[in-house]
Amino acid sequence: MTALAWTDALQLQHEELDRTHEEFVQLLNEVEAALPDQPWDAFQRLLAHTEAHFAMEEGWMQQLGFEPENCHSRQHTMVLELMREVGTRYQAGEHEPLERLVPALAEWFPQHAEMMDAALVFTLQQQGAAA
Numbered sequence: 541m542t543a544l545a546w547t548d549a550l551q552l553q554h555e556e557l558d559r560t561h562e563e564f565v566q567l568l569n570e571v572e573a574a575l576p577d578q579p580w581d582a583f584q585r586l587l588a589h590t591e592a593h594f595a596m597e598e599g600w601m602q603q604l605g606f607e608p609e610n611c612h613s614r615q616h617t618m619v620l621e622l623m624r625e626v627g628t629r630y631q632a633g634e635h636e637p638l639e640r641l642v643p644a645l646a647e648w649f650p651q652h653a654e655m656m657d658a659a660l661v662f663t664l665q666q667q668g669a670a671a
């Protein structure tokens with residue numbers, strides 16, 4: 541089963557970010573495919589990728605002069621904290637939070653991309669940076 545499909549609607553017309561987002565969707569689907577028995581390695585890849593993905597966006601925000609504690613960054617922080625917590629619980633033998641995280645991320649991601657990331661791309665393009 542596929543947790544989330546990569547569609548044109550998710551494209552933000554920013555090559556690097558679109559490639560990163562497509563990889564995120566692919567890695568999320570790999571976690572889904574590995575459930576319920578073997579999701580750990582795929583989850584580690586998704587977590588590492590998400591850390592780099594968010595750090596890339598944070599770097600752009602910094603270049604653009606965003607406040608470090610802005611709403612977009614706070615959402616990244618919350619998602620990473622949740623993912624790390626779910627990983628800790630998985631390793632402690634609690635598997636259900638990871639099973640619930642996959643559909644939650646599949647629901648969260650399109651909203652985040654269409655609102656937060658799209659606004660970031662718009663600002664980057666307005667300022668002619670990294671577009």
Ligand SMILES: [Fe+2]
Nearest residue numbers: 593597653657
């Ligand atoms: Fe993003």
Ligand SMILES: [Fe+2]
Nearest residue numbers: 597652656657
């Ligand atoms: Fe973002």
